[in-house]
Amino acid sequence: MPPYAGPPAAARADVAGTLRLLAYLALAVVLIVLDHRGGWLRQARQQATLAAQPLWMLAGVPGRLFERIGEDAGTLARLTEENRRLRRELLLNQARMARLQTVAADNERLRGLLDAAGRGQLDVMLAPILDIDLDPTRQRLVLDAGGRDRVRAGQSVIDAGGLLGQIIATTPMYANVLLITDPSHAVPVAVARTGVRLTVYGEGRSDRLRLASVPLSSDVKVGDLLVTSGMGGRFPPGFPVGRIARLQPDDSRAFLVGEVTPAAQLDRGREVLVLLSVPHAAPAAGAFGREAPADGTAPAATAHPPANPAAEASTGAPAAAPPAPAGAARPRAAAAAPAPSPPPNRPAEPRR
Secondary structure (H helix, E strand, O other), X not given: OOOOXXXXXXXXXXXXXXXXXXXXXXXXXXXHHHHHHXXXXXXXXXXXXXXXXXXXXXXXXXXXXXXHHHHHHHHHHHHHHHHHHHHHHHHHHHHHHHHHHHHHHHHHHHHXXXXXXXXXXXXXXXXXXXXXXXXXXXXXXXXXXXXXXXXOOOOEEEOOOOEEEEEEEXXXXXXXXXXOOOOOOEEEEEEOOOOOEEEEEEEEEOOEEEEEEEEOOOOOOOOOEEEEOOHHHOOOOOOEEEEEEEEEEOOOOOEEEEEEEEOOOOOOOOEEEEEOOXXXXXXXXXXXXOOOOOOOOOOOOOOOOOOOHHHHHHHOOOOOOOOOOOOOOOOOOOOOOOOOOOOOOOOOOOOO
């Protein structure tokens, strides 16, 4: 074994490394020249890129998946908020639409009231309703009008459909109205088609009146329009009261009794018309949306004197048509009505 063998081995290793470096450099130069002249290395790169694309797509799936989840979450939150906002706008628009419909209905009702007053050339005043009492035993209204507005007891109250009732008591600011549907109320009426005089009574229901003691020989039939006859001087003649909805014999089979549908809207509306003065003539046939009688007969029968003027002056209703008994009409409650009580701070809603 030589005494010193280190340096020759190191020299051989350096020479081998240098040779490998020179070989790599030569190979690199050859590849550069060949790629520059033939372009085959670029084609090899393209093929390698195509072969590696599935791997790239597979490697990008988690990232795209997380990105899609984030986008869907953001879209869901945005759509949820937009849906909530649209629901609020829909509710608001529905409330506005309901309000507009209410305003339109009020406008139509007021237009009907004013048109009825204008066509009939009536001296009337528009009075708001403060309180309504539609109890079966007590049918009253409280109006936001009183003595300071020329409202007096005994004045008639109408709407666009016809007769509502009469003023029974007033204060300087308010007035009480007795509706024609009150059980103690009676209205002298006449059939607009024939002029036959009858009496209509209240039954405590806002949708029905009662017709009693109708002679079997009377020319009265279902569908006939009943108007105020003017008898007794309480109600002006010619105002619609209702239409006959049903007729049938009474228990004695000597007379007919019937049901009448009121012409006025007794259970709705917020304003009425107070007739401040009695018109000199009956309202025109079309003033309340009704037709004139086919035979030209005037709807009011004021040329015939009452059978018992004293009784009618005190009760406000005529004696029943013969052969009904003279006391068929019930006493009116105008004189015994209590004074109106001031309404509450907030007007009470109508009870249905």
